Amino acid sequence: MADNGHDVNRSARSGRFVKESTADRDPRGTATEHVGGDDRDKTHEVDRSTSTGRFVSKTTAELHPSTTETQQV
Numbered sequence: 001m002a003d004n005g006h007d008v009n010r011s012a013r014s015g016r017f018v019k020e021s022t023a024d025r026d027p028r029g030t031a032t033e034h035v036g037g038d039d040r041d042k043t044h045e046v047d048r049s050t051s052t053g054r055f056v057s058k059t060t061a062e063l064h065p066s067t068t069e070t071q072q073v
Contacts, residue, residue: 005036015053033073
């Protein structure tokens with residue numbers, strides 16, 4: 001079966017989706033995620049602030065569990 005997944009880019013500052021050209025210009029300020037497809041066993045976790053949607057470190061998520069969420073991508 002073919003992999004129907006694709007890559008999406010998010011701003012590390014705002015958590016919003018950005019164009020690939022934005023990710024190319026600012027690789028340290030964006031995160032690229034693979035979504036969809038048949039590789040369900042290759043997921044990983046990302047942590048986000050619930051108030052801003054921004055990516056946060058694992059340490060921040062552990063210190064503030066009531067204001068962060070962990071997502072499988």
